[in-house]
Amino acid sequence: MISKAEAKHIWVLAEQKKGKVANVALEAIGLARKLASASSQEVWAVLLGQDVGGLAEGLIQSGADVVLVVEHPKLDTFRDDPYVDVLAHLAENHKPAVFLIGANSAGRSLAPRLATKLRAGLAADCVELSWDAGNLVAVRPMYGGNVLATVTCPEARPQMATLRPKASPRPVLDASRKGRVEKVDLGGLQIRDRVKLLESVETGGGEVKLEEADIIVSGGRGMGGPERFAVVKALADAFKGAMGASRAAVDAGWVPYAHQVGQTGKTVSPKVYIACGISGAIQHLAGMRSSEIIVAINKNPDAPIFKVATFGIAGDLFEVVPLLTEAVKKEMS
Numbered sequence: 001m002i003s004k005a006e007a008k009h010i011w012v013l014a015e016q017k018k019g020k021v022a023n024v025a026l027e028a029i030g031l032a033r034k035l036a037s038a039s040s041q042e043v044w045a046v047l048l049g050q051d052v053g054g055l056a057e058g059l060i061q062s063g064a065d066v067v068l069v070v071e072h073p074k075l076d077t078f079r080d081d082p083y084v085d086v087l088a089h090l091a092e093n094h095k096p097a098v099f100l101i102g103a104n105s106a107g108r109s110l111a112p113r114l115a116t117k118l119r120a121g122l123a124a125d126c127v128e129l130s131w132d133a134g135n136l137v138a139v140r141p142m143y144g145g146n147v148l149a150t151v152t153c154p155e156a157r158p159q160m161a162t163l164r165p166k167a168s169p170r171p172v173l174d175a176s177r178k179g180r181v182e183k184v185d186l187g188g189l190q191i192r193d194r195v196k197l198l199e200s201v202e203t204g205g206g207e208v209k210l211e212e213a214d215i216i217v218s219g220g221r222g223m224g225g226p227e228r229f230a231v232v233k234a235l236a237d238a239f240k241g242a243m244g245a246s247r248a249a250v251d252a253g254w255v256p257y258a259h260q261v262g263q264t265g266k267t268v269s270p271k272v273y274i275a276c277g278i279s280g281a282i283q284h285l286a287g288m289r290s291s292e293i294i295v296a297i298n299k300n301p302d303a304p305i306f307k308v309a310t311f312g313i314a315g316d317l318f319e320v321v322p323l324l325t326e327a328v329k330k331e332m333s
């Protein structure tokens with residue numbers, strides 16, 4: 001166990017995929033920078049992969065003071081076992097006070113395993129982080145977003161938290177920032193490798209990622225069938241945004257699970273969320289209610305979605321959405 005007395009600095013996992021650092025990791029570095037400035041600590045970015053050293057400079061420009069670079073063939077593509085083994089080894093050697101990880105699918109899988117190995121506490125899916133008397137104060141939605149819980153881990157170190165995508169702005173690059181890049185030699189570290197990656201298939205190639213989109217247009221059971229999702233997709237494309245769906249639409253087999261928003265799907269927080277033919281069940285709201293602007297289009301004026309909507313359109317989506325799409329196309333051209 002890492003003792004409180006010896007723990008220092010704020011670590012961020014600089015998760016990368018195919019040589020591109022995940023947006024949520026950059027957002028976490030930006031937030032770590034603010035936390036570090038308020039506590040005179042350093043921000044350390046931890047970069048794992050193969051041939052990834054070239055990304056270190058960008059991490060420093062984003063706010064890191066130190067970048068630990070670990071290159072190893074077993075770290076080429078994210079898998080829990082090798083990542084946990086290497087991160088636990090680094091943390092035990094350097095003893096961070098705080099460890100932030102993006103709450104995307106890799107981070108949500110990795111963070112609890114790492115916390116268990118380090119015997120540290122973990123605040124998952126946080127939307128806000130601050131300090132209180134030297135302890136990290138993490139705010140996370142609970143009970144489908146109806147309650148905001150405040151979590152602290154007063155004794156165990158590092159204080160771990162996963163950060164929800166878009167909970168914090170991406171830092172503006174500062175080319176004048178200076179930092180230190182340390183290449184880590186793992187020596188004879190035993191790295192578990194129980195899972196072999198046989199094939200990696202990209203779904204929805206070229207499409208905007210749901211968690212990273214500024215504008216999301218989602219369809220629900222009110223779409224009435226798979227082919228009719230083209231109406232929602234056309235509006236999402238016109239906005240250069242992403243297409244989401246309710247679980248009812250996913251369960252019906254109209255759209256793949258990757259598009260599901262909600263308690264058992266993705267949590268999103270775009271600038272604009274447009275819900276088409278979605279009633280507004282609590283489990284759906286759990287995944288989208290922190291969107292900046294919510295637009296609801298539903299033919300039932302009493303649908304619960306209107307209670308959380310910034311703008312509501314009571315009408316038939318098949319009349320409203322194509323009109324919106326035309327208007328957006330005209331505006332964008």
Ligand SMILES: Cc1cc2nc3c(=O)[nH]c(=O)nc-3n(C[C@H](O)[C@H](O)[C@H](O)COP(=O)(O)OP(=O)(O)OC[C@H]3O[C@@H](n4cnc5c(N)ncnc54)[C@H](O)[C@@H]3O)c2cc1C
Binds near residue numbers: 221222
């Ligand atoms: C444990 C658990 C986890 C769950 N997780 C999720 C989750 O992650 N995500 C999720 O979404 N749900 C989830 N659900 C399911 C959730 O409870 C609802 O059943 C689901 O969200 C309903 O989807 P919907 O709004 O598309 O369908 P419905 O509730 O059937 O609503 C369809 C809406 O479309 C409107 N409509 C119909 N035709 C038109 C039209 N032509 N124009 C405009 N409006 C129209 C109707 O008025 C209605 O309001 C979960 C449930 C459980 C129990």
